[in-house]
Amino acid sequence: MRRAVTLAARGLGATSPNPVVGCVILDAAGESVGEGWHQRAGGPHAEVHALRAAGDRARGGTAVVTLEPCNHTGRTGPCAQALIDAGIARVVYAVGDPNPTATGGAHTLRTAGIPAEQGLLEAEASEVNAAWLTSVRLGRPHVTWKYAATLDGRTAAADGTSRWITSAEARADVHRLRAESDAVVVGSGTQRADDPHLAARNVAGAETAAVQPLRVVVDTNGTAVTPGARVLDDAAPTLIAVADDVTPAHDAETVRLPRAEGGLDIRTLLDVLHARGVRSVLLEGGPTLAGAFVAAGAVDRVVGYLAPALLGAGPAALTGGGITTITEALRLDVSETVRIGPDLRITATLVAKEH
Template identity: 75%
Template sequence: MATPADITAMRGALALAARGLGSTSPNPVVGCVITDTAGHPVGSGHHERAGGPHAEVHALREAGDRARGGTAYVTLEPCNHTGRTGPCAQVLIDAGISRVEYAVADPNPRATGGADTLRAAGVEVRQGLLEAEAEAGNIAWLTAVRLGRPFVRWKYAATLDGRTAAADGTSRWISSAESRADVHRLRAESDAVLVGGGTLRADDPHLAVRGLDGVTQPLRVGVDTRAELPAGARILDPAAPTLLVVGEDADTGHLPGAEVLRLPLHEGRIDVRALLAELYARGVRSVLLEGGATLAGSFVAAGAVDQVVGYLAPVLLGAGPAVLADAGISTLTEALRLDVTDTARVGPDLRVTAVPTTTPKGA
């Protein structure tokens, strides 16, 4: 039975893990708190970057000899393999830790088994403390490992009547400055930011993270099947890496120096699963899908939207482009149903976060 002190320590580990969002890929975010034999916190740490020390190592370094006989609270099962760093299960054993509480089991077949190694060495091990919170905090990496493709968060901004622009095409700005700042936070937590060709040509988005210090810029991915992007597009500047995804026969001669990924087209569209497989192979574990409606429809139809974040502005237009284009849904019984997991006021807007509870037709 978890005590209030156990819960406090694990909440501290969860807060530490969140510091790694956007900088640890393709590794998970992990936090660790070490308490001594009297239950006093003596060490803490988080996984800061891929290839660097894991959370347990940082926490044990801070704790030193005070860790012997103590407890380690870890948001993810301590790893059991040697990669760029050694197995954390053995590090905990060597430090003399007597008890390990971890929140979520490691689904990575290369790293799992840490709990068994700890138990074999006589360490008391329990799993499941604040599991749901830890799962939510590491959902991108966990989804990527379980599905073998990047986690996809679809973000959009719209009026209360579901319009992303007015009838004349004007769209700046539907959402508030506070909502736009919040989107930069989402970008900073993502490995890649993805938009379609229509959005590239209509809005000329920059897609890099602004207003936040010390972030790792995500890969900017533009899906432009016919390579109609002008050479001076903002997405091509050096502020962040960029990948242009085009059809196999697209002419990219006017885009010298741009990194290009060529994929076959199906009925004029990029195959969503093929695109995600390519991004996964490049180490991308989380994608922020920012637009537009046609590309979002393709992702919904492919069953490749894992979370929806909508910024709803207190505005009515009555006409103009809708949030979502054809997603292969022709009747209400085929609708993609969502479970709202969070609502929050962001400036004058309402941010709604939801996850799918049904599988779309054809997925």
């Protein structure tokens, strides 16, 4: 199953609006004879790839899958039936399918006399599929807020300079995060200060616009993105979000959203992105946009790159967020700390508040 989870992660950024899934086929003697993962939306599912690799050796064997085999016919046939037809004798899956249109695969397998067991490495499989599971359960994309700061929490110096706080290794790791995401979002402050490109570079499989994340600029007043901006090139698709009373000065694809306190309505923005098939958002905006997402209750995961440096002054990583006292602090559960070059990458998820 751990191998299946690793395989599933290969599909990050390429399968939406479908989940990422990995599958390993063991023959009757318990030897691995086939493996596969869901590589792109509309393409064969993980089980089909693995069964093709296993061939006749799948008969009498075990299928180990990160997600309950689907039970419906969409652009591809039901995987539960494919496993039955291949003569699989046992199925072990990590996470039950919460999608009402696809669930029921385990029941179909059991009805056919094939044991189907749930729960092996469920937490690990859920983590790799967090974007899709969030989409199904909450009806919005999963949001990862990424930031880079010094050890004293500064994202730029007092004079506004910020290149570079973190190392080349950390910046390369951010490109990996972009490639694994469906959309990358920044605000008008970042757009003005950095003229960012936002495409994933030097990441295997992310060289073409077809698998690049959607670049989204939250440009409330329609003045930050100007003709010639780097996000307007053809390296990746781009969407500019402006207030519904604004006419921007460019011809890029634009969505008009209602205003909210200090900017645009974040929940409406996420609804628009979800309707486009976006299941994972990488929020790379500055402290103001991050605060707006936090205030909207729309941050699921935080990835912070901390550089071994001190600035003493300059903007903090987060501004606002509706937090005014220590009891309102957003508590995080740290899932990973790892060295990236000289820097430290901390990954954490929000701890659910007790009611």
